[in-house]
Amino acid sequence: MQLGAASLVAAEARAGSTTIQGRHRARDLGIRIGRMPTGPKNGITDVTGVEVGHATIIRGEGALEIGKGPIRTGVTAIWPHRGIVDEFLPCGIDAPNGNGELSGMLQAKRMGVLNSPICLTNTSSVGMVYDALQTLQPKDLRPAGTPVVGETWDAELNDTVGRHVTSEHVIEALKNANSGPVTEGAVGGGTGMICYEYKGGIGTASRLVESNTESYTVGALVQANHGARALLRIDGVAVGAELAARNKPEISPDLNSIIMIVATDAPLLSHQLDRLSRRATHGLAKTGSISGNGSGDFTMAFSTGNRVPRDAFYGSTAYQLQSIEQFQLGPYLEAVSESIEEAIVNALCMAEDMTGINGNFVPALPLVQTIDLMRKHGRIAGTGHE
Amino acid sequence: MSRPTLFRTIDLPYCQALMLESWNAAPGRFFVAYRANGNFNALLGQGVVDEFRTISGPIFLAPAESIGGVYDAGMKLADARDEEAPIDQGWPPFTIGIDTRSPDRPDDWQDRLLDALKTEQSADKPPWSSNFSSARTDDYIVESSSLVSDGVTAANILVTDAPMLPSQLDRLAGLSKASISVAVSVGNRLPRLPGGEKHQVDVISEAQLDAVIRAASSPD
Numbered sequence: 001m002q003l004g005a006a007s008l009v010a011a012e013a014r015a016g017s018t019t020i021q022g023r024h025r026a027r028d029l030g031i032r033i034g035r036m037p038t039g040p041k042n043g044i045t046d047v048t049g050v051e052v053g054h055a056t057i058i059r060g061e062g063a064l065e066i067g068k069g070p071i072r073t074g075v076t077a078i079w080p081h082r083g084i085v086d087e088f089l090p091c092g093i094d095a096p097n098g099n100g101e102l103s104g105m106l107q108a109k110r111m112g113v114l115n116s117p118i119c120l121t122n123t124s125s126v127g128m129v130y131d132a133l134q135t136l137q138p139k140d141l142r143p144a145g146t147p148v149v150g151e152t153w154d155a156e157l158n159d160t161v162g163r164h165v166t167s168e169h170v171i172e173a174l175k176n177a178n179s180g181p182v183t184e185g186a187v188g189g190g191t192g193m194i195c196y197e198y199k200g201g202i203g204t205a206s207r208l209v210e211s212n213t214e215s216y217t218v219g220a221l222v223q224a225n226h227g228a229r230a231l232l233r234i235d236g237v238a239v240g241a242e243l244a245a246r247n248k249p250e251i252s253p254d255l256n257s258i259i260m261i262v263a264t265d266a267p268l269l270s271h272q273l274d275r276l277s278r279r280a281t282h283g284l285a286k287t288g289s290i291s292g293n294g295s296g297d298f299t300m301a302f303s304t305g306n307r308v309p310r311d312a313f314y315g316s317t318a319y320q321l322q323s324i325e326q327f328q329l330g331p332y333l334e335a336v337s338e339s340i341e342e343a344i345v346n347a348l349c350m351a352e353d354m355t356g357i358n359g360n361f362v363p364a365l366p367l368v369q370t371i372d373l374m375r376k377h378g379r380i381a382g383t384g385h386e
Numbered sequence: 387m388s389r390p391t392l393f394r395t396i397d398l399p400y401c402q403a404l405m406l407e408s409w410n411a412a413p414g415r416f417f418v419a420y421r422a423n424g425n426f427n428a429l430l431g432q433g434v435v436d437e438f439r440t441i442s443g444p445i446f447l448a449p450a451e452s453i454g455g456v457y458d459a460g461m462k463l464a465d466a467r468d469e470e471a472p473i474d475q476g477w478p479p480f481t482i483g484i485d486t487r488s489p490d491r492p493d494d495w496q497d498r499l500l501d502a503l504k505t506e507q508s509a510d511k512p513p514w515s516s517n518f519s520s521a522r523t524d525d526y527i528v529e530s531s532s533l534v535s536d537g538v539t540a541a542n543i544l545v546t547d548a549p550m551l552p553s554q555l556d557r558l559a560g561l562s563k564a565s566i567s568v569a570v571s572v573g574n575r576l577p578r579l580p581g582g583e584k585h586q587v588d589v590i591s592e593a594q595l596d597a598v599i600r601a602a603s604s605p606d
Contacts, residue, residue: 109553110556112551267584269551269552271551308589312591313592314591314592316593317591318590319588319589320587321586322584322585322586323584323585323587324585325579326440326473
């Protein structure tokens with residue numbers, strides 16, 4: 001495997017440097033998950049038409065005063081494409097453990113389409129965000145689309161009960177959305193999230209599925225708020241178990257949740273996207289999650305390769321979609337697993353230390369120690385990946 | 387009494403098969419959905435239908451205590467098409483158990499079943515009654531075979547030429563209170579495609595689906 005654009009960070013790490021400035025994505029640290037090529041941005045926005053934006057709210061410090069703060073939360077908005085309320089996309093879902101909320105699942109299951117932007121936020125803000133998204137729907141005699149809002153619980157760091165997310169934040173995130181590289185870590189809906197007892201949040205990654213004649217992209221975005229540190233694995237290395245022994249966590253969150261969004265430009269049908277959704281769990285599991293009893297783990301996958309105009313969906317004649325042959329779906333399933341796994345690791349690598357309500361401190365994943373462990377186990381590029 | 391046009395029923399004393407096409411048709415699949423109610427649990431071939439949402443080959447109905455043997459016969463039929471058992475040539479046999487006693491079977495019952503499927507010739511009736519009904523929308527036909535055993539609707543098989551996706555068929559299958567309800571669309575036949583080619587799949591609109599559901603709920 002090619003090392004690619006080996007970053008200064010990775011070069012320093014190989015040279016035994018003990019300092020890494022700032023936060024860096026997994027690949028920039030030399031961690032190379034899987035075997036498939038990434039898209040140019042290695043993110044969900046590699047899927048043409050997909051745009052991502054955040055509204056991040058960080059205010060106050062000290063003791064929790066419900067309604068006042070401290071606030072560590074926000075909204076992450078995903079436009080599957082800008083015209084989604086008028087031009088639906090096939091979608092599929094999965095819920096490896098359903099102790100949470102991802103609205104729109106019933107529509108996805110029964111009608112097989114997505115007709116709303118997707119927003120990710122904290123648990124208490126689902127209704128507010130849903131309400132804001134409803135205002136985007138066309139006002140006519142046909143059924144309105146169903147907003148898709150996913151949540152994870154940020155009450156370790158955020159005044160979640162205070163409900164600081166407003167419709168203005170939803171609009172801000174939607175307006176901020178663009179097709180450039182996705183800002184990762186403690187941003188948007190991921191601001192107050194904790195992953196494997198390190199600071200978590202938003203992560204993204206992508207893979208290219210290439211055949212002799214065509215190339216399609218599979219992209220993933222996660223809001224990662226799950227897992228026990230001792231279970232964390234990065235590219236197969238039991239990083240969490242080794243780090244836990246030398247870096248005892250300050251807090252012990254329950255086995256929380258993750259929302260996983262998968263996008264592809266491959267022309268797929270809803271039941272095929274159900275299959276892709278199920279493979280997200282494989283990527284999640286490779287980072288060490290067992291989808292604990294208390295977790296709300298959900299996946300939604302959509303395809304921009306088939307578009308269903310609202311007029312056709314509710315019209316009086318049949319319409320036509322394309323579908324990749326089932327026998328050729330294997331690489332897409334692998335791409336989902338790899339993208340989700342790397343997106344989670346990116347969330348960990350990019351998130352910084354955070355102190356929230358009541359002085360609760362959540363450390364960032366220690367990159368130097370992590371790289372040392374990866375190198376020790378031969379998983380850093382230059383020591384076993386070529 | 388009207389007869390089905392979208393499928394053929396092959397009757398034997400110990401089995402009934404609904405054939406959507408000839409036993410050795412070229413590789414291909416149809417979208418399918420099912421819904422089980424109550425404590426129904428006698429079903430084989432479920433995994434592939436759940437994963438791929440398609441069916442190829444006959445739908446087998448048999449007394450619950452004999453679905454293993456009928457499934458095995460279905461496997462032999464699939465083997466005769468392709469020993470690799472691809473999902474577009476009759477594997478796995480979708481086999482539904484009916485809550486009734488199995489009649490005595492002759493020693494060569496599997497051979498008789500395979501012959502009947504290949505020649506599409508029925509023999510005696512199975513130990514349940516089948517009620518056929520048909521309904522039309524402006525565009526499509528919905529046909530159903532309802533199996534009544536001991537006064538209970540044990541299975542309801544809906545076949546339509548409306549081109550429907552699995553999620554739409556889920557809604558159709560959900561209409562029936564039978565122990566198990568199956569809905570198949572023959573409106574899209576998915577052939578095996580060479581690499582790179584894509585299926586062109588027709589899909590009915592919500593308004594057309596409403597009409598199909600109304601028709602299925604009020605057969606002629």
